[in-house]
Amino acid sequence: MKSAVRLLQYKVLKWLSYASCVIMLLVSFNGVVVTRTGSGLECGREFPLCHGKFVPGTTIGSLIEYTHRLTAGIAGLLALITLIAFLVWARKRRDFQIYAAIMAFFVVVQAIMGALAVVFSQSPPIMALHFGFALIAFASALVLALSVRRAGSLERYQAPPAEHRVSKRTRNLTIFSAAFTYAVVYTGALVSHTELAKMSVVLHIASAVLLLFVLMVGHMAIRNYGHIRDIRKLGIIVVVLMIALPLSGVLNLVALGSEYYMFAPMLHTLITDFLFAFLCFLSIRTWELSRVPAGEEASVSVKKTVQA
Missing domain, CATH: 1.20.1440 (de novo design (two linked rop proteins))
Incomplete structure (x- = not known):
């Protein structure tokens, strides 16, 4: 019974890591679309509202910007859920916990930087760092997913x-x-x-x-x-x-x-x-x-x- 529970926990954590990896990649893609279309301020200098509304208008620019905000928000929430799950169920794997913590930290930081860039004008180095933090968040998510898949369990790391x-x-x-x-x-x-x-x-x-x-x-x-x-x-x-x-x-x-x-x-x-x-x-x-x-x-x- 105990082994069955551990196996179920492992599978849940594995799929959480996969989902985190996918959503982090979507955040990067949406960021490219926002930059290419110049839609960064299509919702005005408001956050989290878009022109005073939770649901944006029908303009293409506002939909692009709002989709990016929504994706980043989901990514942050999923990263925090993933971190908590690994802290609770993967206590023997400190490496997994570290990767999940790095992912959660950087996705939240880059989301905050994106919000500040909307409300307050940010310099190019800060905007570049915003992309850089998103890159670290995705890399951490992929490392976590690959590490969990390679381990095959939640047991302690075995030296090769x-x-x-x-x-x-x-x-x-x-x-x-x-x-x-x-x-x-x-x-x-x-x-x-x-x-x-x-x-x-x-x-x-x-x-x-x-x-x-x-x-x-x-x-x-x-x-x-x-x-x-x-x-x-x-x-x-x-x-x-x-x-x-x-x-x-x-x-x-x-x-x-x-x-x-x-x-x-x-x-x-x-x-x-x-x-x-x-x-x-x-x-x-x-x-x-x-x-x-x-x-x-x-x-x-x-x-x-x-x-x-």
């Missing part, structure tokens, strides 16, 4: 075998690549709000450097750790996404003024969100595997465990 050990060099390069990706994405969001030519040049240079680092991470994951199934898969995913990212950026420029005006930036945002999220998950996995004892250390660790 010694042959799955990852070098500190690979770990550090992966973490740096994830952090650098966030910096490039923030710069891109800042450029979109300021349209400064000098910053655009810096962005292109940073993107080229990012391409190099991510390809190195992918190469190391596939070639050096091909025997570790999830590391190999994550290496392939980040390489594919990294190659697709500049291509989607070119499509974004080509689509200006065409019928693909809205589709191209949504595709670019989709690739960006998943690239950063998968790099974050790969960083966590390499960090975990870099702590696995190797060789004699592993045998000593096993002896200590047996004696205990």
Whole structure:
């Protein structure tokens, strides 16, 4: 009976993490639509009302802005429910609780920043940070979903075998690549709000450097750790996404003024969100595997465990 309850709890938490991941992605998509259509102030400088009403008027702009607000509100509520559920039912998995807490914190913060941007005029750096926080919220949701799915239960984390050990060099390069990706994405969001030519040049240079680092991470994951199934898969995913990212950026420029005006930036945002999220998950996995004892250390660790 107890095992059946634990299994049910696990399934509920798993689907909550999946739902959170989807709603966070929708928030990003809606944000792109709002920015592209210039609908940010279509409800006036009011929040949460739209021109004094809970239900907006029939104008396209007000519907777009109100949909974004509604999606962000649902995302915040779902993130809080997910956090509480993990705190109650996943007490043995502190890592799950941390991911859920990060997700809830950043989705609430970015929602508050969005509301303040409506009521009070915000500077471009703050608006770019608003997008950056939404990116962290989605990455945390994806990391949570992938971690729960990979674990298969709510039991304590089990250390992998010694042959799955990852070098500190690979770990550090992966973490740096994830952090650098966030910096490039923030710069891109800042450029979109300021349209400064000098910053655009810096962005292109940073993107080229990012391409190099991510390809190195992918190469190391596939070639050096091909025997570790999830590391190999994550290496392939980040390489594919990294190659697709500049291509989607070119499509974004080509689509200006065409019928693909809205589709191209949504595709670019989709690739960006998943690239950063998968790099974050790969960083966590390499960090975990870099702590696995190797060789004699592993045998000593096993002896200590047996004696205990």
